[in-house]
Amino acid sequence: MMATAITASAQRTRGLELIAATMVGSYTSAEQAKADTSYLEIELEMARIWAKRRDGAWLYVEQAAVASKEKPYRQRVYRITEVNDSTYTSNMYKIRGGAKLYGAYKDHLMLATLSPDSLELLEGCAITLHRKGSIYMGSTNGRDCSNTRNGAAYATSEVTLRSDRMVSWDRGYDAGGRQVWGAEKGGYIFMRRPR
Numbered sequence: 205m206m207a208t209a210i211t212a213s214a215q216r217t218r219g220l221e222l223i224a225a226t227m228v229g230s231y232t233s234a235e236q237a238k239a240d241t242s243y244l245e246i247e248l249e250m251a252r253i254w255a256k257r258r259d260g261a262w263l264y265v266e267q268a269a270v271a272s273k274e275k276p277y278r279q280r281v282y283r284i285t286e287v288n289d290s291t292y293t294s295n296m297y298k299i300r301g302g303a304k305l306y307g308a309y310k311d312h313l314m315l316a317t318l319s320p321d322s323l324e325l326l327e328g329c330a331i332t333l334h335r336k337g338s339i340y341m342g343s344t345n346g347r348d349c350s351n352t353r354n355g356a357a358y359a360t361s362e363v364t365l366r367s368d369r370m371v372s373w374d375r376g377y378d379a380g381g382r383q384v385w386g387a388e389k390g391g392y393i394f395m396r397r398p399r
Contacts, residue, residue, distance in 0.1 A: 224261035231394035
């Protein structure tokens with residue numbers, strides 16, 4: 205299902221704008237990587253796209269190891285919609301032919317070439333986030349997010365979002381429920397860089 209086929213049922217509310225503003229930014233796990241060498245130094249970039257669309261808040265996302273920043277291992281588009289005043293859903297999309305957009309988070313002209321027609325929904329991989337005060341916490345649903353990396357059958361994601369950081373714990377499991385990729389001790393702690 206492509207983004208263009210999505211009905212414009214989502215509203216652009218103050219709450220939706222707040223969570224989008226909380227997510228947008230440049231993040232690094234350098235502090236965690238220095239304290240615990242089992243974690244890599246990863247950089248996470250999130251930029252707002254399609255700000256005039258009324259069907260949710262859209263973000264362009266890249267995640268890369270510092271050693272290979274120019275070749276992100278994860279590139280996505282997130283569509284955040286509001287379920288109610290304290291619950292939000294973040295749908296994930298792959299970008300067909302996305303390699304030509306690497307680094308677009310820092311180049312508005314390049315980002316403007318991103319077309320909704322190039323998006324492919326990752327079925328079952330949506331993250332539902334619940335707001336408690338100024339903190340958002342959530343996860344994918346059970347085994348719904350299929351994944352084949354390193355022999356996985358499904359993946360899970362758990363996220364905690366605060367104004368100064370994002371904790372993200374992505375893991376892949378085989379059909380028997382054995383973890384085959386991802387951090388084992390806990391999530392990656394991404395500290396927001398000053399804007």
